[in-house]
Amino acid sequence: MELTSTLLTGTGSWNPLAWILGLVVAAVIAWLIYSLGEKGYKAGTAQAEPFISGNPEPEKGLVHVRAGNLYWGYLEALKGYYNRLVPLHTGDLHDYILWYLGVTALFLVLVVISA
Amino acid sequence: MIPAFIVENSPALMVIVPLVAAFITPFIGRISHALRSLWVGGAMAVTSAITLILALDVYATGTRLYVFGASAASMALPPDSGGIPIRIIFAVDPMSALMLVITAISGFAIILYSLASERSYSGLESYYTLYLLMITGILGMVSTGDVFNFFVFLEILSLASAGLIAYRIDGGVAVEAALKYFVLSTIGALAILVAIGIYYGEYNALNMAMIAARMQFSLLDQVALVLIIAALAMKCGAVPMHFWTPDAYSMAPSSITALLVVASQASLYGLFRTVFTLYNLSLNAVTVGWLIIILGVLSMVVGVTMAIPQKNVKRLMAYHAVSQTGYMLLGVGVGLAVLGNQSLLDAFGYMAMEGGLFHIINHAMYKGLLFLTAGAIFLRIGTYNLNRMGGLGHSMKWTMVFFVIGALAIAGIPPFNGFASKLMIYESVFIFNPVLAVIAMVVSILTLASFVKVFHSIFMGPRLPEYAEVKEAPLPMLFGMGILAVVVILFGLFPTIVVESLITPAAHALVNQGAYISAILGGA
Amino acid sequence: MFWNLPYVAVVVLTIIALATIVLKKNLIKVFLGIIILESAVNLFLISLGYREGGIAPIYTNAPAAAMVLPTPQALTLTSIVIGVATSALLLSFAIIIWKKYGSINLDRIRRLKE
CATH class of the missing domain: 1.20.5 (Single alpha-helices involved in coiled-coils or other helix-helix interfaces)
Structure with a gap:
């Protein structure tokens, strides 16, 4: 692995396969933490509503932040x-x-x- | 396995096949539309195959000569000409081969995409004819060894591109974009023609190797150099001559925009070829190198800052294309600025040039991919306006995946290919001048910020009621995008193989002017 | 000095052409400027090929005098052909813009900006 994919840049080097390995390890840890959580919810009850305060859900088009508002x-x-x-x-x-x-x-x- | 005839004549065949196929396309189109799709797809596949065969042969055996009209393909100097190469020559060295590989991959992926994306439009016979002519122009530009021939292919490319930019008239706005592009590129091409006239008047030669061997760098040569540099820098969209780029890129059909990226890089190739092969050490390397670096830095900064507030997704991507061209100019400009100094060249000059050249091939792949995803979205929802998009991630999953791959690659996020070439540029430019490297990194961060905005506004959010019926893009389009996405990932995972087999030979071929001359003039 | 006359003409034509391109607002006049620029470049190329006392390179019944290499003429011919294609495409753009925008004044052809 080292021989085929380490890119030498004169002063440094970088190995994408090692990076991928690191990403996979991080993903596994994240999944383990995720799997410790609550397993499910009951559909059709208040558990599935977006606001626990009971406010009505706005229309879908209003929820999305449009491009023109980003980076204002x-x-x-x-x-x-x-x-x-x-x-x-x-x-x-x-x-x-x-x-x-x-x-x-x-x-x-x-x-x-x-x- | 491959017949020797094809390998031997591949430089001529790769230009003739698309050229002849282009002019037969309208007649085939009269028979049936399916047959025409088969014909143009087949013609492009054959062209790509021949081009790749030639490129592999060049990497295996060195510079290939093809002399038109000579008894033997490698006879550049006729015995009775007194040592002057009078015939038109194709000289394919590793630098040309790099551009050939780019054109072969992009050209094939984009035609697959076009077969689906353009299906519902009229006037397709001229679309495919001009498409194949663009391919002819690009392949000819990057492989010719004759300055006038370069001009002819440049004009074929400009004419075909202008026609295609205006192809969807769009209430006249697309024609306005094509008009701006074409007026500028005509004036630029005339400037190049004046430079060619100067070379001919001074050295009685049009052959690049011959001009290079006789180069004096007199006042006239300086004028010719500036005319060519300015014209080609304008054609590849360097700031402050980039104004046509967002206009033309945003109004052309998306498939054509992806090919225009490759066309711009053919102009970039011409710029590097002129500076390194025609002039090389005879020019004032520090001045010209710094001019190219300044163009590069301006392009990076202005391109990315103009991209951030854009509302039209293709205009935004076009400004990013300007910005990414800046990286290539920066990398190769640093290599040029230290050209005379062998120790500096070995320390970081080659690495900077390799980074710049690697970025060319990476950019062609991921930027092509991004423009193709923009086209797929337009096909399904009928707008490029970012303010009217949202929630498309629910219905266009594959397009979203391809967009994410392209966006991460352009922002230089590991492990995609954009990171590998940017890393090479950062580390080598840092030794040359730390300020330039810092600017390059800041530009990269702004690029990421800008694509986060695009990703959020197109794909994120709840499924919008107006796009409830939107379907995934058709299969040939996904396939075309898939080819480019796979290349992006492979280049990112195995950068060493690409750099060692494609990029390093190209950088050395550019720097080593003597080898180019002796390959053509035979050690003269 | 006399032999430099064509080059003087080239410079004059170039200046006229660039002034026309930059100063005129009407699209057709800008195109005329481009065509004049093309002519200037063609004149430049053809002047380069002139050799005093040279004859055309036709070998049949040729007198014993120096022949001229016909490369600049070939270049000029190619450049003229490209110029025709360029003018045709530019004029067709003008027709479409005139139809769609109702004007060919450059101040009005500015829908793409920023």
């Missing part, structure tokens, strides 16, 4: 960055071409000066 805090924190970056993606073909020509010109100057 992250986007709010980095507002300054995003307010500058996003408007650059104007969707205008002229801007696309100008960026390309500009990068070409910049590279030309840098390469010719350094040569």
Whole structure:
């Protein structure tokens, strides 16, 4: 196992099969803990309801957290960055071409000066 | 076992088979649709088989030459030409072979997927014709040894890709995406043609080995270098020339987007081939290396940060494609920046390049897989809008499994293949410049965060009433995705075998310019 | 100096073409700019192949003079053919956009952004 799958990266190494072995061991331990738990519930009684307080269950569509609500805090924190970056993606073909020509010109100057 | 005729002529056959099959496809389509499916599937299977035969042969016996129109396939220099290779040459070295393997696997998996995903659309004869032309273009680009021939295949690829991006007109929006892609790629291709003209005027040769052998790095060569680097970096979607990428990737049919990823990497191949084989040590390795590194870092950071707030799942994945291209540019750029210094090259330069090249093949597999899962979801629920998705894990279990495999691989979670190549990049780039390695790791974390969001919003949550009737994707699509998923897992479990047999020869073939020249010009 | 005239023309044409592409808002005019750019590149290629006093490489009844290698002409011909395909595809895009968007002004073709 060591010989066939240890990836040497110059300064370190990594063996995916050993990692898999570790994952399997962790999974077995998790399963053992899980199997110690309560075995079942009675369907049709209050045990199967989502809220023990007896509140009514909301509709399925309302329970799901939609994509637009995720990472709101992250986007709010980095507002300054995003307010500058996003408007650059104007969707205008002229801007696309100008960026390309500009990068070409910049590279030309840098390469010719350094040569 | 394999007839010698096929092995001998495989470089020509792998381009001719899809090219001829492409133009026969519309006629077969008139007979029956089932026959056409059989025909294009068979043509792609044959092409992939020939390509893999050629790649294996290159890995076993070294660089393969194929000279069109010569009496013997390996005769690059006609006896009466005065030492100038005048014919069009295909030169397949281990770096080309790596790209051939990528194209063969992706091309076959994607056509299987297309047979099911496109079944209900009209205009399929042009779809499959253009698909096979794209394959022709990619295979030709990565195996040619002639700069003008490279331009011709690049244009075949651009024309076919633009046609396919616009294929589902979608109220004109897909055409807008194709228009932006095609105007930019036409201007880029003309810049490359000017560079080719400069080489011809200066060295009287179009053959890459001949130009490399005569390279002076005069002012004109510097201009040609910049024209090619900028054009090909634009075509592989490096920031700040990436604006066409999300437009085109999100509007093309998903199967085509997966192939566009491979097409972008063919441009990346052209970039590396130009820098390493045409110029190599004659250019200012530190400047050009750092330019490529900066492009790579910008692509990684801007790509991933733009991906996070996206609402359209394919646009999000397209920004991730930009971000992942950055890793490849970073790895190979570090290798280029230390090109002149043998001890640094041995210490970490080769490892960085191998990481970058390994990431190319890994990226083609897992990103292709992710785009295919997006297409399967679109086929069943008819939207790409993440805000309208949810709970699909209940009904599309296999698609979810494939998505998870792709998402973990792109985020660099062990034991999937993305981790292996990213680890190689982190550890080698850390010695070169720790800041770059830290940026690369942060980008990886943001990638994971972004895919957690996608996974949650598509598959998690209760079964939504509007998607109560949704079924699993059809079997050929699952099969196409399955091929890529298996490759992702195998590459992750046995990275050493892949690195030693595919990647290391490719990295050494790129760096060793002398071997490339002498393979073609015969020790001149 | 006189022999550099074609190259001067190439530079002038390139500048005109790039200015047209970048400054004009009408899609058809942008395409015209691209076609002018193609012509400039073709002129560049064909000028590279010119040799003073050279003759066409046709061996039948050839006079005893230096023949010109026909590679640049072949390149130009290929490039013209590719240019035709490019123009055809671009114009067909313009037709569809005009039909679907009702305008071919670049300021209006911005539905994909951010």
